[in-house]
Amino acid sequence: MSIQLVRNIFRQGYIQRVLNTTNSIAKYSSQLPSGDEVIDDAEPINIKNPYKRENRQCLLCKLNLTPDYKNVRLLSQFQSMYTGRIYGRHITGLCKTKQQQVEHAIRRSHQVGFMPRYHKYPEYNNDPKLYDPEKPIRPHPY
Template identity: 50%
Template sequence: MSLLGRILNPISRLGLRSSSLQVIRNYTPGEKSDTLDKPVDIENPFVKEKQQCILCKLNIKPDYKNARLLSQFVSPFTGRVYGRHVTRLCTHKHELVKKEIVKARNAGFMPYYNKEPAFLNDPKLFNPEKPIRNHDYC
């Protein structure tokens, strides 16, 4: 084939083989494709499960008379309330816990600066040593 024939022939310029040419010749644009090629409607498999705080998951409402539950959210060394990044509570429940801790302390159910020794061996709801982000107290 001459050089001019190669330039004018677009199929040979693409570098397609004869088997590819058969597919191109057999394809017609108006033809409907198979039903197997249609997209399938499914839920996104990569969507993460919505995280819930432990109090919302178990449907627990904090109460100032339940000092054992409230003491889980207080540091045994300083008496400070752990932050949300440590306890992994939602904003609403964290605010409720803080208000109930203040009520419990004012009513005399909880100490201000340390944790009740009877509550030190309770099972942990979270690990204060592994917060979401760093904190300056334990």
């Protein structure tokens, strides 16, 4: 390579870097403070907490549903398919009040005779799942 060719390549690269920096300065110059504005570094900057979790609502609260003992299809979602056991809060993801209302409605539905105690009606087995009992929202303590 000749020295002249190396100089031309260097100049082109240098010119390209200068053009890139001037373009980026022009691009962000509108966001820079003017000479009249004073930036006080002692003042805190108000930003949202990036680590804050969103407020989670249970499914029934989100849809504004109240469990009723006559709504067997909804209540059967919170009952085990094979044993008739009522799933706990750690599996269903319901808030405390809605979980108590669901349990009360299921027990009342059992007493009245709308729901069987030890299994689920087979026609409700293919309903879409509201949650996955195999993957609880929080692990069981034991």
